[in-house]
Amino acid sequence: QSALTQPASVSGSPGQSITISCTGTSSDVGGDNYVAWYQLHPGKAPKLMIYDVSNRPSGVSIRFSGSKSGNTASLTISGLQTEDEADYYCTSYTSISTWVFGGGTRLTVL
Amino acid sequence: EVQLVESGGGLVQPGRSLRLSCTASGFIFGDYTMGWFRQAPGKGLEWVGFIRSKLSAGTTQYAASVRGRFTVSRDDSKSVVYLQMNSLKTEDTAVYYCTKMSGSYADWGQGTLVTVSS
Numbered sequence: 001q002s003a004l005t006q007p008a009s010v011s012g013s014p015g016q017s018i019t020i021s022c023t024g025t026s027s028d029v030g031g032d033n034y035v036a037w038y039q040l041h042p043g044k045a046p047k048l049m050i051y052d053v054s055n056r057p058s059g060v061s062i063r064f065s066g067s068k069s070g071n072t073a074s075l076t077i078s079g080l081q082t083e084d085e086a087d088y089y090c091t092s093y094t095s096i097s098t099w100v101f102g103g104g105t106r107l108t109v110l
Numbered sequence: 111e112v113q114l115v116e117s118g119g120g121l122v123q124p125g126r127s128l129r130l131s132c133t134a135s136g137f138i139f140g141d142y143t144m145g146w147f148r149q150a151p152g153k154g155l156e157w158v159g160f161i162r163s164k165l166s167a168g169t170t171q172y173a174a175s176v177r178g179r180f181t182v183s184r185d186d187s188k189s190v191v192y193l194q195m196n197s198l199k200t201e202d203t204a205v206y207y208c209t210k211m212s213g214s215y216a217d218w219g220q221g222t223l224v225t226v227s228s
Contacts, residue, residue: 091155
């Protein structure tokens, strides 16, 4: 069982928007703003999509955005494209100086 | 450009040891926390451990699953971070990734596969 809770799967059609939630506790997601989101394609290294809750690394599409409310962080992808189909993981730093991950969400673009 | 190149992976028997290395370039290595993460076949991402910069006392932290068996160390003169893995278990089989960390921002290497099997 993962420390952070994500839906196992979400889906959407091209052009639509989807949101993936990541629920933790006040000791991780709800604490400092050290929440990040990763995109995983099979056989490839994880790609950082969002860091520090809502910041986008250089080169990541503006269609990707992050937010947080209380103990739940969210990743929103707008204008879905077929290449967005992948697994997405949230991660958070914790109050005991560890990193925890969600179980991952499989995004299917229909 | 940040580059992180892991090496040292391979096939190892349960109970044996293995040391991974990660050679860094493109940034001031000594200024950053360096971490290790892994992904087992068909599984999700898992944090393994990290070592802070010397300015932050060079302290280490580990996931409960590897504490007491794995050790992260660094050689700032060579821009290398190590992951010493002892008493390996079959469940340690994974691709191991080296990361440069700043807050929740991380640059990742391409990973090295460790297979623990008899």
